[in-house]
Amino acid sequence: MKKHDQRLHAYLDGELSARERTAFEDQMARDPDLQEELSELQALSKRFGAVPPPETIPAEPVWQHVQRELRVSTGAPPRPVWKWAWAPAAAAAMLWAMMWIQPFSSSSLPPSVIVEQVEVQADAAVPLVYTDQESGWTVVWLSTPTTQEEHAPL
Amino acid sequence: MQHETEWVQRAQAGDQEAFGELVRLHHDRIYGLLMRLTRNPDMAQELEQQTWIKAWRNLPRFRGDSSFSTWVYTIATRNAQDHHRRLKRRGEVEYLEGVDQLPSGSATAQPDRALMHRETGGRILEALDRLGEKHRTVMVLRELEGLSYEEIARVLKCRVGTVMSRLHHARKQIRLQLEGAEA
Secondary structure, three states, X not given: OOHHHHHHHHHHOOOOOHHHHHHHHHHHHOOHHHHHHHHHHHHHXXXXXXXXXXXXXXXXXHHHHHHHHHHHHXXXXXXXXXXXXXXXXXXXXXXXXXXXXXXXXXXXXXXXXXXXXXXXXXXXXXXXXXXXXXXXXXXXXXXXXXXXXXXXXX | OHHHHHHHHHHHOOOHHHHHHHHHHHHHHHHHHHHHHHOOHHHHHHXXXXXXXXXXXHHHHOOOOOOHHHHHHHHHHHHHHHHHHHHXXXXXXXXXXXXXXXXXXXXXXXXXXXXXXXXXXXXXXHHHHOOXXXXXXXXXXXXXXXXXXXXXXXXXXXXXXXXHXXXXXXXXXXXXXXXXXXX
């Protein structure tokens, strides 16, 4: 796109500063081709005025639909997902560290505790038990499902 | 405007009624924009509903760098662009269906002039329909919605120079199409 084309469109759309506008008008006064080009663009722009406005619909049904959707999800705008994104990564890192970092030599020690049953008070919490035979470490991990709203993609 | 700022703040704090006021305030413009971009009343309504749901979910991210209406325009425009891309992938781009659905206007007062006016509007819409999605969007935002270059650049997340370049190309294409149709 040529420089004068850019300015021609910007002039047509009222996007030039007062100084640029004056300079462009001076240039145009000396250039009949530019004048013709401008008048064709102005005619085109005017034709857009013939495009009928779109028919409208009432706002209320739209809002009611949106409101129903919002009630299904949550009462308040959700917090950004990234606030919770670290949690699974942190849990995995902790588990990995507990498996691989052995603070004392325990390869010969048998597990001192055998977890047979985990009783959980919290609703919907799922206990996960991991026993490392070599180190004797037992990790009990309580997994509580987070709410859909907190993790809903934006 | 003062009300709008208050409603935005209240909505960000979780007040759905305040958000409802924002929906009512901007509904006509957002629906109108989506009608112009999709030319399909049902799709425009569906996309508008999606726009408001996304706006609610993203409200914590709105910091007032642009006006609320420009921000919602951005979401609506992207919704329409995504919709267009989905249609294109499925080979279902069908904007031209809406051309003969123009309102009858004031045909009784000056039938010839009104008819010419309708025909002109119809030709412009047809020409717009034949543009690619990017050029069509920029023309709708500029010529029909009256947004400035800066606002269009914000909505489309591109540079002002890109807006100017697309406008230039789109106008050239439309002029060629109209010349061809009227020759």
